[in-house]
Amino acid sequence: MPADPSEEMKDIAGQAEAYLLWMKDEGVQRIEAGNAPSPRAGSSQGVDVDMDLKKIAKTIGSCRKCSLHATRTHTVPGQGHPRPELMFVGEAPGADEDEQGLAFVGRAGQLLTKMILAMGFQRDEVFIANILKCRPPDNRPPLPEEMETCLPYLKDQIRLLKPKVIVALGATAVRGLVGLEGISKLRGNWVKFEGIDLMPTYHPAYLLRNPPAKKDVWMDLQEVLRRLGRTPPPVKPA
Numbered sequence: 001m002p003a004d005p006s007e008e009m010k011d012i013a014g015q016a017e018a019y020l021l022w023m024k025d026e027g028v029q030r031i032e033a034g035n036a037p038s039p040r041a042g043s044s045q046g047v048d049v050d051m052d053l054k055k056i057a058k059t060i061g062s063c064r065k066c067s068l069h070a071t072r073t074h075t076v077p078g079q080g081h082p083r084p085e086l087m088f089v090g091e092a093p094g095a096d097e098d099e100q101g102l103a104f105v106g107r108a109g110q111l112l113t114k115m116i117l118a119m120g121f122q123r124d125e126v127f128i129a130n131i132l133k134c135r136p137p138d139n140r141p142p143l144p145e146e147m148e149t150c151l152p153y154l155k156d157q158i159r160l161l162k163p164k165v166i167v168a169l170g171a172t173a174v175r176g177l178v179g180l181e182g183i184s185k186l187r188g189n190w191v192k193f194e195g196i197d198l199m200p201t202y203h204p205a206y207l208l209r210n211p212p213a214k215k216d217v218w219m220d221l222q223e224v225l226r227r228l229g230r231t232p233p234p235v236k237p238a
């Protein structure tokens with residue numbers, strides 16, 4: 001969060017704009033007052049979790065368990081609220097993420113932000129991470145052995161965070177977390193990761209290439225809101 005109040009206002013205005021753009025894309029008619037969710041309570045527990053998350057991030061920062069350590073600029077452990085209701089898991093860092101050490105900050109990340117805001121959350125109220133913590137060269141898909149080596153970090157993070165719902169973004173996230181194949185058939189259908197409800201849906205990078213699929217993702221995200229006991233924003237009939 002920026003220290004300068006004018007920068008903070010710009011930040012809030014930017015988030016509001018992104019929210020309204022996604023809502024407009026999805027045909028949302030009006031936003032209900034009081035529908036905005038808030039992260040789970042438990043601040044002292046949150047502090048402990050935060051410390052443990054930082055320890056994992058530090059371990060990731062010096063990890064050399066697979067060959068991706070040689071080509072990375074920064075590790076990307078993931079970031080967000082230590083006690084989130086909602087967690088998003090993607091595939092791997094891209095160029096922007098590798099540059100900044102933060103998950104989902106490129107074009108796909110901007111779209112993910114719109115999705116999060118359209119659901120009534122702020123980005124810092126959810127946790128965002130990837131299956132891999134280092135960028136594969138030229139953004140190639142993760143190799144099975146890289147996923148197997150890196151996944152324990154993500155699983156440790158999830159066990160600490162205890163989100164109520166995980167949204168798995170794209171085929172690699174679904175394969176990595178629940179070992180299932182076929183994202184177009186799986187999306188929109190609940191599965192479980194270690195007892196946590198997991199919703200498979202498309203990756204925002206796919207939506208950038210295929211905007212009509214945004215409708216499917218919005219349906220999946222509405223289902224997530226229902227599972228969290230939230231009222232999804234109303235959408236115009238097709």
Ligand code: SF4
Pocket residue numbers: 060063064065066067068069075132133134146149150
């Ligand atoms: S991708 Fe994962 S396992 Fe490979 S070096 Fe990076 S942190 Fe370690």
